[in-house]
Amino acid sequence: xxxxxxxxxxxxxxxxxxxxxxxxxxxxxxxxxxxxxxxxxxxxxxxxxxxxxxxxxxxxxxxxxxxxxxxxxxxxxxxxxxxxxxxxxxxxxxxxxxxxxxxxxxxxxxxxxxxxxxxxxxxxxxxxxxxxxxxxxxxxxxxxxxxxxxxxxxxxxxxxxxxxxxxxxxxxxxxxxxxxxxxxxxxxxxxxxxxxxxxxxxxxx
Amino acid sequence: xxxxxxxxxxxxxxxxxxxxxxxxxxxxxxxxxxxxxxxxxxxxxxxxxxxxxxxxxxxxxxxxxxxxxxxxxxxxxxxxxxxxxxxxxxxxxxxxxxxxxxxxxxxxxxxxxxxxxxxxxxxxxxxxxxxxxxxxxxxxxxxxxxxxxxxxxxxxxxxxxxxxxxxxxxxxxxxxxxxxxxxxxxxxxxxxxxxxxxxxxxxxxxxxxxxxxxxxxxxxxxxxxxxxxxxxxxxxxxxxxxxxxxxxxxxxxxxxxxxxxxxxxxxxxxxxxxxxxxxxxxxxxxxxxxxxxxxxxxxxxxxxxxxxxxxxxxxxxxxxxxxxxxxxxxxxxxxxxxxxxxxxxxxxxxxxxxxxxxxxxxxxxxxxxxxxxxxxxxxxxxxxxxxxxxxx
Numbered sequence: 001x002x003x004x005x006x007x008x009x010x011x012x013x014x015x016x017x018x019x020x021x022x023x024x025x026x027x028x029x030x031x032x033x034x035x036x037x038x039x040x041x042x043x044x045x046x047x048x049x050x051x052x053x054x055x056x057x058x059x060x061x062x063x064x065x066x067x068x069x070x071x072x073x074x075x076x077x078x079x080x081x082x083x084x085x086x087x088x089x090x091x092x093x094x095x096x097x098x099x100x101x102x103x104x105x106x107x108x109x110x111x112x113x114x115x116x117x118x119x120x121x122x123x124x125x126x127x128x129x130x131x132x133x134x135x136x137x138x139x140x141x142x143x144x145x146x147x148x149x150x151x152x153x154x155x156x157x158x159x160x161x162x163x164x165x166x167x168x169x170x171x172x173x174x175x176x177x178x179x180x181x182x183x184x185x186x187x188x189x190x191x192x193x194x195x196x197x198x199x200x201x202x203x204x205x
Numbered sequence: 206x207x208x209x210x211x212x213x214x215x216x217x218x219x220x221x222x223x224x225x226x227x228x229x230x231x232x233x234x235x236x237x238x239x240x241x242x243x244x245x246x247x248x249x250x251x252x253x254x255x256x257x258x259x260x261x262x263x264x265x266x267x268x269x270x271x272x273x274x275x276x277x278x279x280x281x282x283x284x285x286x287x288x289x290x291x292x293x294x295x296x297x298x299x300x301x302x303x304x305x306x307x308x309x310x311x312x313x314x315x316x317x318x319x320x321x322x323x324x325x326x327x328x329x330x331x332x333x334x335x336x337x338x339x340x341x342x343x344x345x346x347x348x349x350x351x352x353x354x355x356x357x358x359x360x361x362x363x364x365x366x367x368x369x370x371x372x373x374x375x376x377x378x379x380x381x382x383x384x385x386x387x388x389x390x391x392x393x394x395x396x397x398x399x400x401x402x403x404x405x406x407x408x409x410x411x412x413x414x415x416x417x418x419x420x421x422x423x424x425x426x427x428x429x430x431x432x433x434x435x436x437x438x439x440x441x442x443x444x445x446x447x448x449x450x451x452x453x454x455x456x457x458x459x460x461x462x463x464x465x466x467x468x469x470x471x472x473x474x475x476x477x478x479x480x481x482x483x484x485x486x487x488x489x490x491x492x493x494x495x496x497x498x499x500x501x502x503x504x505x506x507x508x509x510x511x512x513x514x515x516x517x518x519x520x521x522x523x524x525x526x527x528x529x530x531x532x533x534x535x536x537x538x539x540x541x542x543x544x545x546x547x548x549x550x551x552x553x554x555x556x557x558x559x560x561x562x563x564x565x566x567x568x569x570x571x572x573x574x575x576x577x578x579x580x581x582x583x584x585x586x587x588x589x590x591x592x593x594x595x596x597x
Contacts, residue, residue: 051397057395058397059224061393064334084505085501085504085579086394086501087577
């Protein structure tokens with residue numbers, strides 16, 4: 001996606017304009033972070049959960065050739081009709097777990113979009129005309145489960161709690177079916193902690 | 206239809222979600238269409254096909270081999286095929302290059318075989334995690350000599366399933382190697398898909414038949430009687446030009462007849478082999494011809510074009526070779542120009558131009574930066590071009 005393409009809003013459905021994310025017919029979601037944070041898994045879990053909600057879903061990813069470190073991103077299109085073009089033409093919901101991802105992708109977020117970032121890695125987020133939430137996900141995960149690695153699942157819970165784009169029930173089923181065996185309870189706790197976050201408390205602008 | 210579903214694989218696919226990765230759908234299609242032998246060597250972005258086959262094949266009584274390289278992989282598949290097994294291998298550009306000589310051998314030995322090439326950016330090692338359609342002409346002419354080629358192109362997860370099944374069927378019925386092309390985006394993406402719903406994805410060209418005799422189709426009449434190893438008699442298989450006995454011949458007449466039959470068995474059955482889908486048929490002044498992931502961009506561009514009142518039709522090709530001459534010429538007769546978006550420097554546009562240039566102008570829209578062509582880019586190009594080419 002280049003700057004020029006970000007402005008086209010090619011696939012946006014006119015009737016979606018200005019509506020809350022949960023009511024839209026076509027939604028483009030990006031998770032950005034660095035390799036090892038579980039960013040691609042977040043996209044896959046959201047995609048599984050959204051198909052459980054009977055949506056048409058396409059999930060793609062982009063990553064560097066290295067196994068760890070480097071950039072990593074996971075894109076999900078959630079739609080009420082079959083999806084043709086499989087990649088994003090703009091971003092309605094951006095979730096950034098690294099400062100680099102926030103810097104790199106905020107320019108593509110559409111107006112009336114939502115931007116959620118980890119305030120533990122990014123003190124002052126780029127100013128954009130989207131609802132912006134800053135939550136110290138890694139810190140909250142450590143408090144809730146004792147493991148910072150559950151931050152990605154906690155973040156997913158927060159994404160669903162703050163935006164309502166899919167049902168919490170579908171998210172829970174998807175999380176339980178996708179996380180490694182033996183970690184279900186811990187991840188469930190992380191997800192629930194994320195779900196119960198109060199939007200007003202964490203809203204930046 | 207009774208499919209030989211692998212239940213373990215089915216269980217790992219969330220039944221309520223049916224979110225399936227392209228490469229997994231390919232493996233699932235292979236298992237469902239009776240593939241019981243897979244030899245391969247892992248390579249991004251095709252490795253998940255091999256991973257899935259490694260786990261699943263032993264559970265259904267099949268054989269999986271990881272070989273030392275791609276040459277050994279395809280040769281093992283040819284060997285298995287000659288004993289009557291349904292064999293498949295999967296790779297990407299660099300491995301596909303290594304396989305070329307053996308593909309020619311399989312064509313001459315008439316060994317049924319499916320080769321899946323999940324294309325990545327080339328040449329050489331290129332960019333392993335980015336999509337490309339740079340192997341199209343390699344799939345047609347990568348091995349030497351005048352040989353037949355059946356080449357299919359998948360554009361989504363459902364295609365990865367059903368075109369793998371089509372490839373298996375075509376390989377068995379025409380006794381020849383069949384190449385299924387996909388690209389990094391199609392192979393790695395996850396999408397809502399249920400194998401049970403495959404009948405919903407019909408093609409305007411008349412789908413291949415999933416029911417009667419699907420798993421063991423009759424051979425077309427041009428195929429030479431197969432020499433199956435391990436059965437009675439003294440079979441003889443060779444890459445040399447041979448006659449019906451299987452033994453080499455230097456007779457000019459027999460040589461010509463042999464090569465013509467190889468050629469004819471594919472080209473004379475275009476009506477069966479050429480799978481395609483026309484959107485907005487007969488309503489466009491211009492036509493976008495596309496395959497693989499670019500066809501998805503083209504379909505999205507069609508929706509934008511309708512909103513903006515541009516008269517466009519889309520010809521989505523699932524079979525690239527044998528060349529779908531009839532449908533391309535039908536489109537060429539009624540359209541001002543044909544636009545061909547593809548992730549290479551116009552490889553397939555040249556093929557279409559050969560068929561269509563008597564009637565219309567063929568314009569190539571190639572892109573080689575490792576990103577997909579967006580619907581907006583296609584529409585912008587159409588807007589530039591429309592009205593510049595009068596109907597002849």
